[in-house]
Amino acid sequence: MEQVTNLPNKKLEETSLAEELRSPAKKLIRIEQRGRIYTLLSAWILIITLFSLLFFITSKGIMPFIHGEITLQNFFSTHWGPTSAEPGGPFFGSINFILGSLMVTLLSALISAPLGIGAAIFMTEISPKFGRKILQPAIEILVGIPSVVYGFIGLTLIVPFIRNTTGSIGFSLLAGVIVLSVMILPTIVSMSVDTIQSIPQSLREGSYALGATRWQTISRLLVRTSLPGLMTGVILGMARAFGEALAVQMVIGNSPNLPFQLMKPISTLTSVITLNMGNTVQGTPYNSVLWSMALILLLMTLFFILLIRLMTQRGKQG
């Protein structure tokens, strides 16, 4: 009963206080509004830029098929002859480049994932001191090296090395894979280090206390519980490899071959785009097909992002 009689009084007090809080000085309101307008504007500029880019690439990429300049059949074939005057030509078959991009990406991930995760485990679990003092800065430097320098090193060291040891011309799928493996290694290492370091020490102790060895703790507990994070690192690395143009183009030879022989020169989507965009005329099918390739690059990147999202979500559910 007492509470009921008290209630109106309390409410009255609260209202006046709330009103006071809700009506601060006019100046404050203006600052508040300015801040809101500024952030809102930034957000909208970002969104508009993003969507116009997406729209631009998509429409440019689909255009040649809608206009009937290039048939899907032509595009998804292995015959590349954009200036060919043969009957049935010109030929815009891009399958070799799509496969080429996928191949260098997969192979370099296959090399870098075990290496990078292994190095990350060494840095966090086996020798943290050495890891922090030597490996961590080394990784940061590797990240900072521009891709043209990677390509240059590949051109100067790896291509001649392959040429001398195998007798092939040296420019090859293999050279591209080696350069890309080094380039994506730091991405995988730093992501893996972050993930493994975020595992609480109490879990390691729990494992050791049950009589596990260090290696058992690493392989059965740490790798298993950090798997989503490790996979995210690998996919981030793959996304980088898939989109890398310059360094790859400098060492893979740029012949439109199917990418199934390590020593043969090949092409990727990115290398074909960078090499041809300058010497094709806007509006011609030759130029338009490059946009279709760009669209495929975009779609693949979206796919990688989707994968990463899925991974991190699974990680959270733990």
Place this chain on the structure above:
Amino acid sequence: MTAKIEVHDFNLFYGKNQALHDLNFQLNEREVTAFIGPSGCGKSTFLRSINRMNDLIPNVKVRGQIKIDQQNVYDPHQDLVELRKHVGMVFQQPNPFPLSIYDNVVYGPRIHGISKKAELNEIVERTLKQANLWDEVKDRLDAPALGLSGGQQQRLVIARVLAIQPDIILMDEPASALDPISTERLEELIIQLKESYTIVIVTHNMQQAQRISDQTAFFLNGYVVEFAQTQRLFQQPTQQKTAEYIAGQFG
């Protein structure tokens, strides 16, 4: 009563800070020994010295001996895996692995080479029943262990320890996250386990120490001030400090 664990002139240092001073006592086989004392007095530190968990902390130095079955665990030839297989530990904070309930329990057995499904299933059921968790989780053994409540997690890590069938179980405040009923069950479990295990338990609860332990050690500032039969220690403490502590005058 045979001595299971003998402590001789044991000292421990965290860097330059001495956390344990000249400990000397014996823990009997198939008995429960309780460690009591105010916060920060070294109970956990000593418990972690028995299975050498402190080896994981950098700059920890020890002097003296802890013998289990006459074997000094600080002998340079001591195999740590073997030691920890025999000395199970329940930590002060429940630390289930971010795996399923089932995988938590079989983690130890798998490491020690048991891989038959039927055998693992049997271990899971038996140890979860012992830890009074079976009825609550038997329908969701594949659910993540981190989804359990704090008290359930504590019982899960107890089951996880039982699954490696140690001789000695070290428990660091195992009831701190439990409700009264679970606490009572845990105490029953400890008394039951005493039949086959040697148990050391850290507790802040004096009644609990009296209910379940045979011997009690009173720690203060890194020293063991008094070590005696539990009844004796609580009814006729010989040391002034012990009397004050159990009377609730500090701590």
